[in-house]
Amino acid sequence: MTAKSKRLWHFNGGLHLPGNKKMSTGQPIARARLPKHLILPLQQHIGEPAEPIVKAGDKVLKGQLIAHATGYVSVPVHAPSSGTVVEISEQAVPHPSGMSAPCIVIETDGHDEWMTLPKPVPDYKKMNPSALRNRIRETGIVGLGGAGFPSFIKMNPGARMSIDTLILNGAECEPYITCDDMLMREHAKEILSGLLIIRHALQARQCLIGIEDNKPEAYAAMVEAFENIRKQQAADTDNIHILKIPTIYPAGSEKQIVTVLTGKEVPSNGLPIDIGIVCHNMGTAVATYHAVMRSQPLVSRIVTITGQGVKNPCNLDVPFGTPIKDLIEQCGGYTEEIKRMIIGGPMMGYTMPTDELPITKTINCVLCASEQEAPDPRPQMPCIRCGECTKVCPVQLLPQQMYWYSHAKDFDKIQDYHLFDCIECGCCAYVCPSHIPLVHYFRYAKTEIWAQERDKQKSDIARKRHEFRQERIDREKAEREERMRKKKEALKKSQGGSNELDPKKAAIQAAMERVRKKNEEIGINPKNTDGLTEEQQRKISEVDERRKRLQQHEKDNEHSINTPID
Amino acid sequence: MHFNNTSSPFLEPQNDVTIIMRRVIYALIPGVICCFILFGWGVFFNIIIASVTALSCEALILALRGRAIARPLNDGSALLTAILLAIALPSLAPWWLTVTATAFAIIIAKHLYGGLGYNPFNPAMIGYVVALISFPQQMTQWLAPHTGLHFSFSETAAIQFLGKTPATLQLDSMTMATPLDALKTQLSLSQTISEISTTPIFGIFGGAGWEWIGLSFLIGGCWLLFMGVIRWHIPIAMLLGLFLTAMFFHTIDSDTYSPPLFHLFSGGAMLGAFFIATDPVTASTTNRGRLIYGAGIGILTYIIRTWGGYPDGVAFAVLLMNMGVPTIDYYTQPRVLGARDE
Numbered sequence: 001m002t003a004k005s006k007r008l009w010h011f012n013g014g015l016h017l018p019g020n021k022k023m024s025t026g027q028p029i030a031r032a033r034l035p036k037h038l039i040l041p042l043q044q045h046i047g048e049p050a051e052p053i054v055k056a057g058d059k060v061l062k063g064q065l066i067a068h069a070t071g072y073v074s075v076p077v078h079a080p081s082s083g084t085v086v087e088i089s090e091q092a093v094p095h096p097s098g099m100s101a102p103c104i105v106i107e108t109d110g111h112d113e114w115m116t117l118p119k120p121v122p123d124y125k126k127m128n129p130s131a132l133r134n135r136i137r138e139t140g141i142v143g144l145g146g147a148g149f150p151s152f153i154k155m156n157p158g159a160r161m162s163i164d165t166l167i168l169n170g171a172e173c174e175p176y177i178t179c180d181d182m183l184m185r186e187h188a189k190e191i192l193s194g195l196l197i198i199r200h201a202l203q204a205r206q207c208l209i210g211i212e213d214n215k216p217e218a219y220a221a222m223v224e225a226f227e228n229i230r231k232q233q234a235a236d237t238d239n240i241h242i243l244k245i246p247t248i249y250p251a252g253s254e255k256q257i258v259t260v261l262t263g264k265e266v267p268s269n270g271l272p273i274d275i276g277i278v279c280h281n282m283g284t285a286v287a288t289y290h291a292v293m294r295s296q297p298l299v300s301r302i303v304t305i306t307g308q309g310v311k312n313p314c315n316l317d318v319p320f321g322t323p324i325k326d327l328i329e330q331c332g333g334y335t336e337e338i339k340r341m342i343i344g345g346p347m348m349g350y351t352m353p354t355d356e357l358p359i360t361k362t363i364n365c366v367l368c369a370s371e372q373e374a375p376d377p378r379p380q381m382p383c384i385r386c387g388e389c390t391k392v393c394p395v396q397l398l399p400q401q402m403y404w405y406s407h408a409k410d411f412d413k414i415q416d417y418h419l420f421d422c423i424e425c426g427c428c429a430y431v432c433p434s435h436i437p438l439v440h441y442f443r444y445a446k447t448e449i450w451a452q453e454r455d456k457q458k459s460d461i462a463r464k465r466h467e468f469r470q471e472r473i474d475r476e477k478a479e480r481e482e483r484m485r486k487k488k489e490a491l492k493k494s495q496g497g498s499n500e501l502d503p504k505k506a507a508i509q510a511a512m513e514r515v516r517k518k519n520e521e522i523g524i525n526p527k528n529t530d531g532l533t534e535e536q537q538r539k540i541s542e543v544d545e546r547r548k549r550l551q552q553h554e555k556d557n558e559h560s561i562n563t564p565i566d
Numbered sequence: 567m568h569f570n571n572t573s574s575p576f577l578e579p580q581n582d583v584t585i586i587m588r589r590v591i592y593a594l595i596p597g598v599i600c601c602f603i604l605f606g607w608g609v610f611f612n613i614i615i616a617s618v619t620a621l622s623c624e625a626l627i628l629a630l631r632g633r634a635i636a637r638p639l640n641d642g643s644a645l646l647t648a649i650l651l652a653i654a655l656p657s658l659a660p661w662w663l664t665v666t667a668t669a670f671a672i673i674i675a676k677h678l679y680g681g682l683g684y685n686p687f688n689p690a691m692i693g694y695v696v697a698l699i700s701f702p703q704q705m706t707q708w709l710a711p712h713t714g715l716h717f718s719f720s721e722t723a724a725i726q727f728l729g730k731t732p733a734t735l736q737l738d739s740m741t742m743a744t745p746l747d748a749l750k751t752q753l754s755l756s757q758t759i760s761e762i763s764t765t766p767i768f769g770i771f772g773g774a775g776w777e778w779i780g781l782s783f784l785i786g787g788c789w790l791l792f793m794g795v796i797r798w799h800i801p802i803a804m805l806l807g808l809f810l811t812a813m814f815f816h817t818i819d820s821d822t823y824s825p826p827l828f829h830l831f832s833g834g835a836m837l838g839a840f841f842i843a844t845d846p847v848t849a850s851t852t853n854r855g856r857l858i859y860g861a862g863i864g865i866l867t868y869i870i871r872t873w874g875g876y877p878d879g880v881a882f883a884v885l886l887m888n889m890g891v892p893t894i895d896y897y898t899q900p901r902v903l904g905a906r907d908e
């Protein structure tokens with residue numbers, strides 16, 4: 001059903017940005033050339049890094065498991081091509097902080113030879129949803145939209161057993177990026193088959209596919225593929241709607257697309273699943289299809305290589321671990337105009353100082369920007385309170401107030417203005433006439449607050465440890481005394497004498513008194529906190545209060561996240 | 567290959583403080599031309615004197631504060647303050663009055679509070695009020711419209727810079743109260759509105775001549791709206807606030823209270839609504855807040871005009887509402903997406 005009548009909603013603010021997408025949609029998706037070395041970070045997802053199960057010198061085949069998941073929020077890593085593991089070492093990885101991280105480095109042998117894959121599932125509908133999720137997990141699928149959250153978790157309806165709406169996000173609202181667009185044009189059938197599988201796992205009542213109206217080819221391809229599928233599997237395809245949504249940045253952001261398609265608002269500090277909605281990405285749907293119908297693990301993805309800084313902008317199907325440098329070469333190299341290397345789009349991406357970095361699961365675009373596309377930041381001027389930032393903020397925050405407080409390092413006040421609801425979309429900074437790097441300030445404030453909370457947690461743990469130790473010492477002491485007393489008593493008894501005072505009670509009392517005193521001391525005079533002003537005291541208690549709330553919240557969430565994979 | 571890092575978003579910014587300020591200045595052009603036609607060369611001199619004073623003061627203070635001078639000086643904010651103030655002053659104001667008012671606006675009202683972006687009060691209006699309170703006589707001496715060009719360039723210069731009235735003309739006979747002022751005086755002489763409005767100081771729907779000034783500022787203001795430099799909330803709310811209050815009283819007693827259109831097209835109503843109340847630094851920043859802020863200015867303007875001690879109330883109304891901005895902003899925060907209703 002592609003009912004045009006289905007209603008759409010609007011979110012506040014947003015921007016009409018020049019799309020610059022045509023640049024990279026001229027050619028069909030091509031396969032990236034196999035590089036000599038593949039560099040595979042153990043962490044390409046949100047959560048715990050995977051743990052290597054190979055060592056230098058091991059021969060591996062394409063698709064072979066080389067690092068397994070550790071913990072619940074974690075996924076494994078597979079060899080993207082056949083070859084030999086040459087080392088497991090720290091390598092530069094694409095990350096905004098410019099850090100390096102442990103990676104498995106594979107020297108490819110050029111054969112690109114698949115391992116023997118397990119038998120594909122003939123009929124996913126006969127598969128128990130939890131087995132399906134396990135399969136998804138084993139194949140290493142994460143959200144391919146950019147965040148990289150392990151997908152199997154988002155295929156778990158949790159305690160609800162089923163969800164209301166499954167959204168497939170085809171908005172791709174950031175300028176320049178076209179990998180989902182091309183995927184829809186060329187692989188609509190796989191996307192929709194993947195969607196049906198995810199729907200089965202989630203037992204979703206309806207599926208909504210949102211595609212921005214600047215991608216008419218993709219929309220047409222999807223509709224056509226849908227009609228074909230419907231002819232064969234009519235029963236599975238009811239309550240699926242493919243919808244054109246207006247091109248407004250950031251319509252592809254999770255909370256925004258939920259609002260556009262359903263009119264519902266994801267709760268502040270919450271997740272779409274809280275209101276019975278789950279969003280998946282186009283690439284994730286295709287990966288799911290491959291995982292279930294072909295038993296193939298996730299070993300490559302579509303990446304848009306674009307910008308005025310590269311000769312031949314296009315989309316490539318890239319094995320993970322391929323250095324960006326090799327891709328640029330395949331695209332004809334840099335042009336004269338190359339100025340900046342941006343990972344992701346021009347609104348939410350991050351720059352890297354070098355192109356000697358591997359493609360990971362979360363990289364959807366490499367933007368080789370020219371001076372004109374990504375000029376040096378203009379000098380910052382004072383905020384003139386024009387309110388432009390407020391007007392465009394899709395979350396309806398007050399960026400100028402948040403800026404004020406992050407500038408003043410008042411990290412308590414800034415949270416009253418819902419700092420943590422900021423999706424860092426960059427709309428505010430883009431329109432700010434004073435060229436204030438607002439997002440930069442917000443990220444800084446978030447990092448500082450996390451660091452503070454971590455410190456606080458650490459000192460909490462330390463304090464608890466100290467208290468436990470003290471308690472143990474006191475208890476042991478009391479026990480020792482008790483033993484001594486018993487011995488004495490036994491001695492006395494044997495001597496036939498008796499004591500008026502019950503020594504057992506006295507010893508325990510004494511021990512308890514000591515514990516009480518100790519506690520009192522700790523309670524009254526915790527170190528570093530004496531002589532606080534009222535203001536400081538108030539702030540501390542506010543932070544404590546918030547932390548408590550946070551913990552409570554986490555506890556509540558734990559319930560939904562930590563539901564085991566049945 | 568090495569690339570430099572910066573932080574997102576990377577796209578070329580589309581907006582710039584300097585461009586905003588410049589556009590506001592361009593939008594003043596029709597109004598300034600109209601004033602020039604009606605009041606003559608004095609308008610021109612006022613703008614020059616105020617601009618030179620403002621830029622010198624700005625440069626001086628920036629130097630004293632140890633800041634970079636060139637960029638802030640070029641941002642146009644001081645120039646805009648100067649021009650707004652110059653338009654608000656009587657066209658034959660002596661040079662020292664303009665200099666004092668402008669210097670006060672820039673040094674005290676703007677920089678003492680921390681400079682651009684930090685001043686809670688509209689600097690131009692502070693300058694205006696300081697002049698109004700300190701030099702009440704000079705401040706009420708307006709040329710009757712259309713008589714302005716009776717003075718030549720050099721005669722005007724002589725009046726403003728040397729205080730010399732040309733021998734051939736009686737200055738006193740050429741200055742007169744503004745329509746708002748006259749209205750107040752006449753009303754106190756227990757004339758009725760209908761009687762007063764037959765006098766030549768009244769035009770078609772506002773004060774004679776003044777209505778054209780109002781119209782030309784309205785045109786400039788509409789251009790600003792069209793260009794997206796200002797938003798509709800403040801001007802519309804202010805004009806509506808003024809209009810509706812005036813209509814209310816006019817309906818009750820049309821002999822004592824002047825008609826609403828007269829209020830819209832007299833004094834500083836249009837200039838205030840589109841150019842002064844919309845100064846982002848001192849206005850409310852939320853949409854609902856802007857409506858309250860604008861309406862407040864409109865209503866206060868009417869109250870001061872009608873019952874206050876000064877003929878025009880726009881400047882006072884703006885400053886009074888400036889005071890309320892933090893409170894208004896606090897209580898009109900938009901609801902964050904997904905926030906639970908409280």
Ligand code: SF4
Binds near residue numbers: 386387389400431
């Ligand atoms: S857009 Fe920039 S200058 Fe305008 S209010 Fe926001 S932060 Fe201030």
Ligand code: SF4
Binds near residue numbers: 424427
């Ligand atoms: S970056 Fe944050 S504050 Fe700025 S517009 Fe986006 S959500 Fe709003």
